[in-house]
Amino acid sequence: MQPQEAYEHRHSLETRLVVLRVGIILAISAMVVGFWLLQVVQNGKFQTMAQSNHLRKLPLRAPRGVLFDRNGRELVQNRRSWTITVVRDRDTDVRAAVERLAGVLRLDDERVTEILDRQKRQPLFRIPVVERATIEQVAAVLSHKLELPEVEVEDVPTRAYPSGGLAAHLFGYVGEIRPEQIKSGEFSDIDPGAVVGQTGLERLYNADLQGEDGSRIVVVNSVGRQLDVVGEDDPVEGSRLQLTIDYDLQKAAEESFQALGFVGGSVFLDPRNGEILALTSLPAFDPNDFASGIDSKTFNALMTDPLKPLYNKIIKGRYPPGSVFKIVMAIAALSEGIITPDHTEYCDGVATIYGSPRRCLGHHGRIDLITALEKSCNIYFYHLGEMLDIDTIHKYAAMLGLDGLTGIDLPGEEASFVGSREWKQKLNGEQWYPGDTISVAIGQGYIGVTPLALATMISTVANGGTLITPHLVRAEDRGQGWQPIPSPPARGQLFLRPDVLSTVREALGRVVQSGTAIRGRINGVPYAGKTGTAQANISLANRRAGGDRFETRDHGFFVFYAPLDNPQIAGVIFGEHAEHGSSTSPIAKHVIETFLAKQQGRPLPPSPLTRTASAGTTPAARPGTPGAPGTAPAPGAGAAGQAAGGPGTAGGGQGGGR
């Protein structure tokens, strides 16, 4: 090799090595910049992605608050159940995952389609596939965990109602939040898929009862296996509520209805403060059916049942009160000084008032106010209707609690109404006719009140004029011990003159002692009551065509308070199509006896169900079995009246009341 050539070689080699060196330094520097951008500048973004990659948040559902009765008995509890869920990550193929799971659990295609359709409409991150899973299904999923990385088994506390349908309308039911409820925002701070109260106390006190869901943060590996728990936020159980309800009275009321074969409902409350001791609406439903999603068959059966088991008749049904309204008439007439208790009228079974004949069910002869109430004479009260202006009647009815809402802490209460000039003007622009007043005088025509309103009315009479607010909750435990919840304030105070009160009370005592409610009499405990019969809300034509069909029969009311001289329990029995109020009074009798026995520490009276069973007889009064002893049942009672239950029906209702 020539030196010159060697030098050139050397020179060229060195130059090219420098080029390589510079190139490599540039490449490595570029990589340093790249890593800086990724690791430092964009760190936040990737950190979040890494966390959602390996951390999974499992909801821990809070148990809803337990409901107790006034004596501390658990009425509504929670039980455990399992939900098998598909968890959707950023890139989960939902269809494949659900189908794989369906394969393991052998679900039918229909169910798979249903889930996927639903997912399309309302996408969830946690897709419930099987609710109320059986142990076998849970075991199957756990043993196939490796093939089902996106499937989880959730332990979900589920509402349990140990007494089945008992007080179902009071508790209401829970259900998964519906899409329109999410949109409307009526529940705040709720995840889709959460279970919320839909009716009853569950609905009204949902915010207190539902508690706060917790969560558990677990580390999962790339096939979804849980490796470790890194964080746990315990769920907070919902507030516990102590209700004013007394389980024994509730049970006594429902069993009495059952024994008599009646449907309808009843309310028992403390007339001194408005605490509701029992509230029933029958027939009822079983809220357990709703607790983890009701199947459509059961739901449709409930929806189409003509006896409306989902409908709380006590707060939503409005009926003409019939003769129960005579209490209001008597108080109005006495207080206004229109009559004295000695005022008499003559009843020969029929009277012509404003040119049309009005009937009574008996021939009572010349009677005073007390006897008129005791025997429920229509003629006497027709004449009071002639003497009293409708607006005066309306005023007293309102003061006694028969107008508007009672304010009970249950959702969906309907407002009661008693006709007045202004009311009818608003209703259909017509003026009030004196004949309208005559119908209202015996609780027919332009009047529609809920059974609960009647219970507050009789409570007002019992407590001497305080318009209490019926309510259901007396204490709450938010996790720091029981805090009493004071009774809501009275809605009004009516001044009732002592002579007015004593006259009405004497009359109501005689109703039970020797009058229309004699079947409800309790030996040794005088108490007050008043029966009423209300025309069912159907047209006259139907009534004639229907003959003696169940749904054409009249409703029976019985309002009461006990004991007569020291009222501690008051209420109303509503016998739907029970024909007459007197036939429902034995229900009140049994519940009052239970109440008194409990108060005095005596053994409770035996259940009417066992009594009738041991006697080997059929229930005492099937719907429509006519008659209370000593009265003359008239199948056509009140037949002239028409569709009195709602506004807008022309009302010449005559006859009918007792």
Next chain:
Amino acid sequence: MIVDRRLLPHLDWWLVAAIVALVSIGLVTIASVNWDPALGQPGPRFWAQLYALGLGLVVMTVALFVDYRVLAQRSVLLYAGLVLALIVVAYLGVVSNGSRRWIRYGGFSLQPSEFGRVVLALVLAMYYGGSRRGARTMSTVVTGGLWLCGLLLLIARQPDLGTAVTLIPVFLGIIYVAGLRMKWLAIAGVVAVLASPLVWTYGLQDYQKRRVQTFLDPSQDPRGDGYQQIQAKITVGSGGLLGKGFGEGTQSTYGFLPVADNDFVFSAFAEEHGFLGVFVTLGLYLFVIVRSLDAARLARDRVGAFLVVGIISGFTFQVVYNITMSAGLAPVKGLTLPLMSYGGSSLLATLAGFGLVLNVRMRRFTN
């Protein structure tokens, strides 16, 4: 074997230290990813790698003490031996992951293809360094290309395209420093650009096309090919400045990052030790490469210089590609990171290569 004590002072201890440091960083990462919580110690792959390191240091020492010229002169024999080994692999090798790469003997398995770069560097260094023309004429470039293709085709048909491709920079590096005319380089570049559509249409298998497409838009296939790329990016990006700490890398230890101790060992390292660790490691790699290029500059003869450039070109290509891939910035290829990735054959071959680099530098003054 000639062991001349006078040579020892000329050994580049700095380079040795940097190499040992990088292997150690790799070992720490392998230990973290393969940690066995039940035993409280690293799993078997760590111990296998440690064993390979011991063996590798022996091989490096051997490669150091035999004069590189002696090896270069016998490089054709080594080439023939490797070809023979590759043919044996093709017929008797162990199939793993769909390709036949390993020879197994007892409990010991070897991947001959990993030694392709060292052998090719020796052959080409001897060929270009031994002739005056170097790579200045077309005929020498073509002859060198034939040496390349022999090994490349044998390895590519295993199939192990990743390893095969790493032979190309060995060839390119050597012909570049051996005087390749820049005009040809420019022409080759233009031809490559023009030919790429044809290669795309006719030259690539469907799965290869899919890989490239996935690289360009990983979200197209987040559970399939794009998955690794996305996860690699998340792994590196979530490391932050200081990293999550030893054994705390959630992406690698919970299995989100695939082959976390092998192809993606750098991602796992970056997750646990953050940008700071990355900076140090990249610095070490740069030091190793630049220091080796010094050895080429100082080399006593052109054979030595070319040998070093050949070895370091393959090494550099692998380092740059693998680290770029480990950050999700290059298409996923089955390419290990030399010195750090798990894999005994790779470590052995790499250390053998560095033995030769040290060899050349150590003998820069001898005649």
